[in-house]
Amino acid sequence: MHEQVSSDYNQESLYSIHGRIGRIRFLVYSLLLNIMLIPLVLIAGGLFEAISYLFGSDSLIANTLIFLIGILTFLVYFYILLTPSKRRLNDLNKSGWVSLLWFIPMINIILWLCLVFVKGDIGINNYGAPSRPPSLLIKIIAALMPITIIFMVICIALVLSVFKHAYQL
Structure with missing residues (x-):
């Protein structure tokens, strides 16, 4: 079956x-x-x-x-x-x-x-x-996606901030 x-x-x-x-x-x-x-x-x-x-x-x-x-x-x-x-x-x-x-x-x-x-x-x-x-794992990852996206946006903003100060744009 x-x-x-x-x-x-x-x-x-x-x-x-x-x-x-x-x-x-x-x-x-x-x-x-x-x-x-x-x-x-x-x-x-x-x-x-x-x-x-x-x-x-x-x-x-x-x-x-x-x-x-x-x-x-x-x-x-x-x-x-x-x-x-x-x-x-x-x-x-x-x-x-x-x-x-x-x-x-x-x-x-x-x-x-x-x-x-x-x-x-x-x-x-x-x-x-x-x-x-x-699967349960796929559902858990999907549920965590909004948090992951917010985290990624914050990381990108931090990296851009570092580059801005490093290269004085």
Whole structure:
């Protein structure tokens, strides 16, 4: 019996571009993937500084390497932004291509509101079975998200304040 119940749901992993996810899982996956992006951005920034120091900031080699690292970082960010959105849109029986609306100002706010508040299909749709119900851990993380967002905003404000004083902007 347990095997039959678990096979009725989509079993895709956090990183998968296939399958469907519900509203709570969308919020949590988006948060987790964005948190995982922070070390990547810090590493890229450190590499930018190291390359500029080693080759000089006006060097063609430095500029080329920085450009390539920037492109790689941007592609990873694309994946992180679009993957949960595509899967959530699939839950709404919409094409993942709709997630490109993220890049249109003001429309992206409407897209986010739809992804967060519009209920997905209950049964199987064109994109497969629904995702399994959120676990207790997923629900706890979702409940803590407002606190996490406030904490992240405070951290960003502190970092900007430090940069403002360091560079006297």
